[in-house]
Amino acid sequence: xxxxxxxxxxxxxxxxxxxxxxxxxxxxxxxxxxxxxxxxxxxxxxxxxxxxxxxxxxxxxxxxxxxxxxxxxxxxxxxxxxxxxxxxxxxxxxxxxxxxxxxxxxxxxxxxxxxxxxxxxxxxxxxxxxxxxxxxxxxxxxxxxxxxxxxxxxxxxxxxxxxxxxxxxxxxxxxxxxxxxxxxxxxxxxxxxxxxxxxxxxxxxxxxxxxxxxxxxxxxxxxxxxxxxxxxxxxxxxxxxxxxxxxxxxxxxxxxxxxxxxxxxxxxxxxxxxxxxxxxxxxxxxxxxxxxxxxxxxxxxxxxxxxxxxxxxxxxxxxxxxxxxxxxxxxxxxxxxxxxxxxxxxxxxxxxxxxxxxxxxxxxxxxxxxxxxxxxxx
Amino acid sequence: xxxxxxxxxxxxxxxxxxxxxxxxxxxxxxxxxxxxxxxxxxxxxxxxxxxxxxxxxxxxxxxxxxxxxxxxxxxxxxxxxxxxxxxxxxxxxxxxxxxxxxxxxxxxxxxxxxxxxxxxxxxxxxxxxxxxxxxxxxxxxxxxxxxxxxxxxxxxxxxxxxxxxxxxxxxxxxxxxxxxxxxxxxxxxxxxxxxxxxxxxxxxxxxxxxxxxxxxxxxxxxxxxxxxxxxxxxxxxxxxxxxxxxxxxxxxxxxxxxxxxxxxxxxxxxxxxxxxxxxxxxxxxxxxxxxxxxxxxxxxxxxxxxxxxxxxxxxxxxxxxxxxxxxxxxxxxxxxxxxxxxxxxxxxxxxxxxxxxxxxxxxxxxxxxxxxxxxxxx
Numbered sequence: 001x002x003x004x005x006x007x008x009x010x011x012x013x014x015x016x017x018x019x020x021x022x023x024x025x026x027x028x029x030x031x032x033x034x035x036x037x038x039x040x041x042x043x044x045x046x047x048x049x050x051x052x053x054x055x056x057x058x059x060x061x062x063x064x065x066x067x068x069x070x071x072x073x074x075x076x077x078x079x080x081x082x083x084x085x086x087x088x089x090x091x092x093x094x095x096x097x098x099x100x101x102x103x104x105x106x107x108x109x110x111x112x113x114x115x116x117x118x119x120x121x122x123x124x125x126x127x128x129x130x131x132x133x134x135x136x137x138x139x140x141x142x143x144x145x146x147x148x149x150x151x152x153x154x155x156x157x158x159x160x161x162x163x164x165x166x167x168x169x170x171x172x173x174x175x176x177x178x179x180x181x182x183x184x185x186x187x188x189x190x191x192x193x194x195x196x197x198x199x200x201x202x203x204x205x206x207x208x209x210x211x212x213x214x215x216x217x218x219x220x221x222x223x224x225x226x227x228x229x230x231x232x233x234x235x236x237x238x239x240x241x242x243x244x245x246x247x248x249x250x251x252x253x254x255x256x257x258x259x260x261x262x263x264x265x266x267x268x269x270x271x272x273x274x275x276x277x278x279x280x281x282x283x284x285x286x287x288x289x290x291x292x293x294x295x296x297x298x299x300x301x302x303x304x305x306x307x308x309x310x311x312x313x314x315x316x317x318x319x320x321x322x323x324x325x326x327x328x329x330x331x332x333x334x335x336x337x338x339x340x341x342x343x344x345x346x347x348x349x350x351x352x353x354x355x356x357x358x359x360x361x362x363x364x365x366x367x368x369x370x371x372x373x374x375x376x377x378x
Numbered sequence: 379x380x381x382x383x384x385x386x387x388x389x390x391x392x393x394x395x396x397x398x399x400x401x402x403x404x405x406x407x408x409x410x411x412x413x414x415x416x417x418x419x420x421x422x423x424x425x426x427x428x429x430x431x432x433x434x435x436x437x438x439x440x441x442x443x444x445x446x447x448x449x450x451x452x453x454x455x456x457x458x459x460x461x462x463x464x465x466x467x468x469x470x471x472x473x474x475x476x477x478x479x480x481x482x483x484x485x486x487x488x489x490x491x492x493x494x495x496x497x498x499x500x501x502x503x504x505x506x507x508x509x510x511x512x513x514x515x516x517x518x519x520x521x522x523x524x525x526x527x528x529x530x531x532x533x534x535x536x537x538x539x540x541x542x543x544x545x546x547x548x549x550x551x552x553x554x555x556x557x558x559x560x561x562x563x564x565x566x567x568x569x570x571x572x573x574x575x576x577x578x579x580x581x582x583x584x585x586x587x588x589x590x591x592x593x594x595x596x597x598x599x600x601x602x603x604x605x606x607x608x609x610x611x612x613x614x615x616x617x618x619x620x621x622x623x624x625x626x627x628x629x630x631x632x633x634x635x636x637x638x639x640x641x642x643x644x645x646x647x648x649x650x651x652x653x654x655x656x657x658x659x660x661x662x663x664x665x666x667x668x669x670x671x672x673x674x675x676x677x678x679x680x681x682x683x684x685x686x687x688x689x690x691x692x693x694x695x696x697x698x699x700x701x702x703x704x705x706x707x708x709x710x711x712x713x714x715x716x717x718x719x720x721x722x723x724x725x726x727x728x729x730x731x732x733x734x735x736x737x738x739x740x741x742x743x744x745x746x747x748x749x750x751x752x753x754x755x756x
Binding site: 045074079083089091318321324328332335336 | 425429430431432453468696699707709711713714
């Protein structure tokens with residue numbers, strides 16, 4: 001089938017670091033190429049909160065993430081399809097990846113019940129009843145016109161008994177198979193999600209099972225759910241080496257700047273996380289040396305930008321004193337200026353990692369990254 | 379004194395409409411020239427809510443308004459002065475007009491008491507006690523570095539007994555005199571505020587009293603406070619002809635698009651109002667034919683921009699369907715995109731009026747303005 005042909009062609013590894021698994025690649029989609037490793041800002045409800053598409057372009061965003069669960073409930077995938085698809089609806093012409101909706105059903109909805117067929121839930125907006133199946137998740141994502149779709153998966157909490165984790169993982173495998181069958185638009189890439197809880201043998205087995213099916217790339221899911229950091233990295237390291245170089249690898253919902261550096265070090269290509277945007281709205285701003293909490297009194301008369309090494313619109317025009325005032329006054333502009341900076345910080349971090357890999361000094365970059373953070377915070 | 383010299387020089391009438399009092403002028407300030415008639419977007423807390431300075435420039439804003447009351451309470455005028463003044467603090471390099479704080483004391487603070495000396499009040503933020511005097515109002519505005527300062531005035535409610543209105547008006551006169559005395563920075567323009575309630579003889583007398591003092595321009599205050607529209611226009615018409623052509627005339631806190639057209643017709647030069655920005659945040663969007671309420675179900679699948687004749691960023695990129703979705707989802711981007719449009723609409727309206735006066739067809743413009751609105755709304 002053509003799916004397996006596509007999976008041969010969508011990703012190209014350009015260069016691998018000589019002393020780690022960090023690698024450069026290019027992922028080709030209907031809306032253009034994506035240079036990896038890449039961070040995808042989260043645009044939950046057809047908007048990256050507080051930012052316009054032009055600001056995302058300015059920050060260097062190559063691809064953004066949309067949430068299937070949210071868009072299905074409001075305004076509805078059929079409406080978005082009628083409006084020309086998600087790209088046209090929100091005015092974004094670069095690639096979009098959508099999740100399957102599974103994670104939000106588990107984290108947001110008031111009620112949920114998993115069956116062989118799919119997951120039943122009530123909307124967090126109005127309590128209405130819905131049933132999300134692997135087939136519907138594909139139908140929604142194809143209606144949105146997502147460039148990279150995800151298979152519906154079950155979310156395994158942490159901690160979780162091995163027997164339960166195994167059952168949920170096996171169901172995820174069956175759902176992945178049904179997703180492939182349900183897919184009509186072969187030009188949209190499709191990734192399954194590796195589960196297995198925190199059990200290395202389950203993770204290994206699941207990775208191998210999913211690799212037998214013709215997908216375009218592979219996501220590692222069920223991570224960053226409260227487990228210790230070592231366990232998280234261990235799980236990435238279980239799956240990563242099993243996946244051939246021709247596939248892009250995506251760790252979902254990750255993470256802190258340190259997580260990104262470590263996962264790139266382990267050979268991961270794609271990331272998404274609400275952290276830069278959510279923290280921005282809470283006044284927690286990233287800098288090369290760590291972060292600052294903008295509401296702190298020490299910044300009341302601080303004329304410096306958030307980060308003197310940063311070239312974002314916010315840092316080029318505004319002082320910490322002004323940003324603190326906006327934040328304490330709960331001005332809408334505060335959330336925007338803070339988000340511009342944090343998203344810029346994340347995207348710049350990825351760019352710096354790509355450059356470091358390109359010139360063969362990723363390990364040097366990584367050492368300096370930690371040295372700066374070990375210094376005093378601003 | 380140099381104040382009277384300045385008042386001779388800051389404003390130049392360029393052209394008067396042959397069949398109405400509408401006029402073109404240029405107001406010169408420390409931060410550049412302002413073409414009148416002009417609308418000033420309101421930047422209450424050192425930001426026009428939801429907009430960045432670059433968006434204000436894109437919309438063609440020539441001058442913005444800052445609120446003395448708000449900036450005095452938070453972050454404080456002394457802090458702003460230390461940060462280089464309001465322009466530098468908020469990243470705005472064009473002119474700024476500040477009000478005196480009087481109106482906000484009356485409309486926002488929890489407690490207030492007027493004495494000969496000034497007005498005592500408690501902060502709406504933390505209940506702290508403050509006393510605002512005419513001298514302090516000038517001190518604050520000079521610390522902010524406002525290009526156009528206003529004298530502290532008393533606000534007369536509607537309705538109000540004539541005796542009370544007369545007393546308040548006389549106090550405003552004495553405060554205006556004290557404001558002139560308190561002024562240290564002669565390069566910052568200073569306007570007094572005509573009061574008099576809805577009593578033509580009080581308005582006339584007050585206008586003449588204030589004209590005896592060396593001010594740079596004159597504001598008409600205490601209007602648009604709930605009085606019938608005819609009374610509002612009558613009060614403008616009482617003061618307007620008394621004021622020599624060499625002074626700019628500012629009607630405060632006004633108004634609807636129709637109010638602006640009518641006041642320009644009567645010879646008013648300057649306006650400010652929260653209406654375009656506040657209505658934007660409530661989803662009420664201006665069009666050539668009136669306005670639309672974006673949450674209405676009829677716009678759910680409407681692919682048109684807010685106003686097909688509009689060239690703002692919002693109308694160039696987004697559909698009503700998308701804006702409705704953002705608004706219903708309470709996304710931060712909704713408030714911004716709506717504000718960009720409404721501010722653009724107001725500023726474009728003023729520009730069209732200036733062009734019409736320039737080519738001698740203001741009355742034709744005014745007729746067409748009403749004809750479009752008499753047609754069906756979109």
